[in-house]
Amino acid sequence: GENVEQHPSTLSVQEGDSAVIKCTYSDSASNYFPWYKQELGKGPQLIIDIRSNVGEKKDQRIAVTLNKTAKHFSLHITETQPEDSAVYFCAAHHGFQKLVFGTGTRLLVSP
């Protein structure tokens, strides 16, 4: 089955800096890669996703890149703000298989 590894487990940055979170997946047939943000006391919320036929996708300050050959994808957050502080999860999905999540990255943005 699919296995998703996520790094780092914690990330501390200063406000205004960029943050990068990386994930690798094992199943080359996976074709959909979402990123979720989980704030304290809330459920995970989809923030951006990318399909395997696209190499990069941007939405304002966040972007995701995908390298199918290397089977890894990354989340980039630019100009970080304190409200970006949360736990971020990557995931991989293949067909009707379940969404498999990474172990999460706790991002702390200090003012």
Added chain:
Amino acid sequence: DSGVTQTPKHLITATGQRVTLRCSPRSGDLSVYWYQQSLDQGLQFLIQYYNGEERAKGNILERFSAQQFPDLHSELNLSSLELGDSALYFCASSGTGSTNEKLFFGSGTQLSVL
């Protein structure tokens, strides 16, 4: 607001007891997923239902069971509870067609087994 409703928000019970967690998916979504989140395990997939039928099974214990009713709401039943079952339980739903991979999560049920 994701549109997915979970009740109750908090549940405190004792070992050996049985509890039921309830989930109402987003309007129109046919798939319901249950995930368990504990501090050291991340988000673990338990089970998926699609339009009343079990679609996929993950690491769900035999003491746990779920079902999806004709009105599409779902219930997760946890029995013979152990201390280690204490966790956040999330329900998520998804639509059909090209959006069926996008999961929308509820705010979870925090289960504490004492």
